[in-house]
Amino acid sequence: GTTDIDPLLPKIHANYEEVKQVFLNVVRNAFEAMPDGGELSIKTCLKPDLQKNIEITFTDNGIGIKKENLGKLFNPFFTTKVRGTGLGLAVCRRIIVERHHGKIRIESQESGVSAIHFNR
Numbered sequence: 001g002t003t004d005i006d007p008l009l010p011k012i013h014a015n016y017e018e019v020k021q022v023f024l025n026v027v028r029n030a031f032e033a034m035p036d037g038g039e040l041s042i043k044t045c046l047k048p049d050l051q052k053n054i055e056i057t058f059t060d061n062g063i064g065i066k067k068e069n070l071g072k073l074f075n076p077f078f079t080t081k082v083r084g085t086g087l088g089l090a091v092c093r094r095i096i097v098e099r100h101h102g103k104i105r106i107e108s109q110e111s112g113v114s115a116i117h118f119n120r
Contacts, residue, residue, distance in 0.1 A: 001040040009046055009054055018095045025088045026058050026116050032081070033062025053119045065108035073106055 030040045038061045047053040065073070072078045074093040079086035089106075096102045103119040 001042070003041070004043040006044050006046060009044055010052065012054060014100055015095075018099060022092045022095050025092055029088065030058060030060040030062060033060055033064075035063075038062050047119065055119050058116045064110045065106070066110055070106060070108060074104075 027040065034040070040058065040060045043057045043059070045055050045057075047055050069078075069080060073089050075086070076090040077086040078090075093104055096104045104116065106116050
């Protein structure tokens with residue numbers, strides 16, 4: 001994997017354990033989406049908006065997500081995995097949006113490039 005981490009990002013107030021849970025879940029999903037190997041990159045940046053939001057983007061070149069499933073990914077119990085619970089991304093959304101007043105969005109192409117963006 002590769003990282004592009006901006007060393008000058010301001011500190012944010014967040015629950016460390018909850019945010020760590022989100023990141024671990026996203027990284028696990030990325031690796032599961034690349035069963036034959038691939039590349040995961042993590043990038044941070046300061047958004048040039050008035051709120052000075054920090055954005056963290058996880059991008060993988062795994063199997064991708066079908067268009068019809070994109071809108072369902074944050075629904076509790078929705079899963080495309082044989083052994084999945086469908087709670088992982090629902091919990092991520094709750095932590096980022098409800099607990100930390102941030103934003104989370106997913107972009108994907110069925111060709112296999114997926115990105116998860118977090119703003120705060």
